[in-house]
Amino acid sequence: MRYIRTTAAVLLLFAAALLRPEKSGALTIVDTSGIPNLAPEGVLQYISKMQNIFSTNGPAFANAFMLANLGGYPVGTSSLGGPGHFFAGISASLGLAHMEYYDHDLERPEGYYPAYAPNPVIFAGIGIDSRLDLLLKFFIYNDSIYLPPIDYSYAKLTSIGVYAFGARFRYQAVPRVIIFPGLFHFGGIAVLLGGDVMTGNVAFDGEYLYDLGMISTAAGDVGVNLNSIYSAKMRWYIGSITLEALAYFDIFWIFSIYTGAGMTMAYGTLTMQFIGYALGSAYPAGANAYFTTFGTDDLGYVTVISDNLYKPKFYHPLFIIGLDINLYIVRVSVESVVDMRNRSDVNIQLGARFQY
Numbered sequence: 001m002r003y004i005r006t007t008a009a010v011l012l013l014f015a016a017a018l019l020r021p022e023k024s025g026a027l028t029i030v031d032t033s034g035i036p037n038l039a040p041e042g043v044l045q046y047i048s049k050m051q052n053i054f055s056t057n058g059p060a061f062a063n064a065f066m067l068a069n070l071g072g073y074p075v076g077t078s079s080l081g082g083p084g085h086f087f088a089g090i091s092a093s094l095g096l097a098h099m100e101y102y103d104h105d106l107e108r109p110e111g112y113y114p115a116y117a118p119n120p121v122i123f124a125g126i127g128i129d130s131r132l133d134l135l136l137k138f139f140i141y142n143d144s145i146y147l148p149p150i151d152y153s154y155a156k157l158t159s160i161g162v163y164a165f166g167a168r169f170r171y172q173a174v175p176r177v178i179i180f181p182g183l184f185h186f187g188g189i190a191v192l193l194g195g196d197v198m199t200g201n202v203a204f205d206g207e208y209l210y211d212l213g214m215i216s217t218a219a220g221d222v223g224v225n226l227n228s229i230y231s232a233k234m235r236w237y238i239g240s241i242t243l244e245a246l247a248y249f250d251i252f253w254i255f256s257i258y259t260g261a262g263m264t265m266a267y268g269t270l271t272m273q274f275i276g277y278a279l280g281s282a283y284p285a286g287a288n289a290y291f292t293t294f295g296t297d298d299l300g301y302v303t304v305i306s307d308n309l310y311k312p313k314f315y316h317p318l319f320i321i322g323l324d325i326n327l328y329i330v331r332v333s334v335e336s337v338v339d340m341r342n343r344s345d346v347n348i349q350l351g352a353r354f355q356y
Helices: 002-018 040-070
Strands: 025-034 086-097 115-129 132-142 156-174 177-180 184-217 220-251 255-283 298-310 315-327 330-339 346-355
Touching: 040 086, 040 115, 040 184, 040 220, 040 255, 040 298, 040 330, 040 346, 086 330, 115 156, 132 184, 156 220, 184 255, 220 298, 220 315
Parallel strands: none
Antiparallel strands: 025 298, 086 115, 086 346, 115 132, 132 156, 156 184, 177 184, 184 220, 220 255, 255 298, 255 315, 315 330, 330 346
C-alpha cells in the first residue's frame, strides 16, 4: 500500500504543476485580393467560414487525443497473483469525439466533422506482491520506420510520428470471492493510479472541394465552391494523471466483465496548421457570369493560412466498461472509456496478451 501512497503524492504534485488555464488560440489569414469583385463583407464572411471549420472541430480533436492517451491497459483481472506472474501484449485504442455527426436526427452546425485519435501501444504487467501490480505501456513510431501508403487525390500522407508512454499501479482493494464454483465468481475490486504521455505529428497534402455557401460580392450574393490545393499539419502533446476503481465479475473460466468509474486530470496542446490555395467558382452556373473572370464562373483565387492551438479540459470524470476473454494461450480484451463531461466522447480499446 505504501507504493500507492508514494505514487499518489508524486502524481498530485505533478498535477499541481500542470494546472493552468485552458486557453486556446486561433489565427486565420485569408488573402482575397485574387477576387477583385469581392465586397468587404464578403472578405469577413470568407474568414469567418474558414475559421469556423477549425474552431468547431479543434476542441473535439483535443478531447479525442486526451481519450486516446488513456488507453493501453485493457486487462480483465483484478490481480496477477504476485511475484513471478506477468503479462505482455499489444493494444490499440481510438479516441472518438463529435460522434453526433452520425446522428442524422440532430441538427449539426456548419463544418461539423467527427474527430478520431489513434494510440497503439505495447503493454505489459508484473506482479509486485499478491495484491499489487505494475502496468506499463510504450510505443515509438515515425515515418523513418515506415510511411503508410495513404495517397488519395484529397489527402496524401507526407509525415507521421507517434510516441506514447505510461505506467499505472494496480492495487487489489477487495480480493476475489468464489460464489458459484465453476460458474460465477466475484473477481474483486482494483484501484489503479498512474500517468500517461502521448505526443506526435501528422501531415497531409491534397486537393479538396469545399462549399462555402453564399458570399457577398460587388454584384450581389453568390454561392461559392473552393477547389483547393492544401498542406495540413497537426501536432499534439497530452499528459494525464488517472485514478480508476474497477469491479470484476467472472463467468465460467472464459469471460470476465469489469466496470467502474474514474477521473483524469489532463493537460496538453493540439496545434492545427493549414495553408491552402484555392480557385473560387460561383454557382449556380452562369448566374453571375458577368462579374466573374472572362465570362466564366471563376471568381478568382484565394490564399488561406491558418494556425490554431487547442487544449483539452483539465478534469474529466470517467465511466469504464470492458470484457476479457480467456482463450487459454491468449487473452483478448475489449474496453470502452466514456467521458462523463458530455457522455458522448469515448475511447474504444482492443488488446491481446499472453498472461502467466
